[in-house]
Amino acid sequence: MKKTLVVLAGPTAVGKTSCGLEVARHFGTEIISADSRQIYRETTIGAAVPSPEELALVKHHFIQTVSIEEPYNASVYENQVLERLEQLFKVHDLVLMVGGSGLYIDAVCEGIDDLPKVDPVLREELQEKFRKEGLEALTQLLLKLDPVSYEKVDLKNHMRVLKALEISIQTGKPYSTFLSDTKKERPFQIIRVALDLDREILYKRINSRVEQMMEAGLLEEVRQVQHLKGYTAMKTVGYRELFPVLEGELSINEGVDLIKRHTRKFARKQLTWFRKEKRYQWFSPRNCKDVIAWVEKESGYL
Secondary structure (H helix, E strand, O other): OOOEEEEEEOOOOOOHHHHHHHHHHHHOOOEEEOOOOOOEOOOOOOOOOOOHHHHHHOOEEOOOOEOOOOOOOHHHHHHHHHHHHHHHOOOOOEEEEEOOOHHHHHHHHHOOOOOOOOOHHHHHHHHHHHHHHOHHHHHHHHHHHOHHHHHHOOOOOHHHHHHHHHHHHHHOOOHHHHOOOOOOOOOOEEEEEEEOOOHHHHHHHHHHHHHHHHHHOHHHHHHHOHHHOOOHHHHOOOOOOOHHHHOOOOOHHHHHHHHHHHHHHHHHHHHHHHHHOOOOEEEOHHHHHHHHHHHHHHHOOO
16 A cells, blocks of 8 residues: 555544544554644643553654744644654554644645745844734735735734744745745645534533643643743643733633633634645544544555
8 A cells, every 4th residue: 555644633622632542553553743732842731732641552753842942833843744754654554643733734745835034133023013013013014015915814813924024024025925836745645534523512622621721730830831931832822821810910710711712712713724625534533433444445554
């Protein structure tokens, strides 16, 4: 059979970890994590890192391997994963990638454009402009410098707007000119599987998991990384809502409610991202045997 990468994607709290373990054990293979938060060493509870018992069942890659203080992005992830896959495919015909970070998954499956490095001073200047003048000032600047990106970028996402501005200003060329629609060819076949649940059930699972995280010591974990709050990785759901709690600006209950609300919103965004890719075959996490059967059929793995 042709070497195969199986992608198991889906929104947060849907049950990717347990289903991924079942699939990986069935095929006797290893798991590459595609989670942009679980890759950091300093985040465990809030990033829903698999338990030591789960990690012992199947060998995982790209779990807590990078420090928040180290520069890391989807392009670096792409290169590192492709190198790791080359090694893994010498041993396994099929490798499983599990996660909910659509950008990381797409980087491996289709490639990501190489972009120039941004001057930290310029980045700080733009972030200061955002803090003082707000998002509208940034979007209007983007409209002036790169009308094509203005039409395509999510204008409500300040990080996406900032990125487009950084490249446009630093290079003197529109950010959109650095992006191509050409997908890179991979020397392996890719099978895409995604998990979803009835929305009410998914939201209940999200709320329950947030409560479990708090019981497991999430507030203390956030306290331990409070000195890193300026890093982009710390602006993620589960951490950014608790910094104000530690600083006395919010009560614990208010912080927890915000985490639940923001996590539900994040799950909706993940589903929107994955549903844009029509090659995903959708399953319920309760039917992992159906996932296995589908992968066997599509990959020719017998």
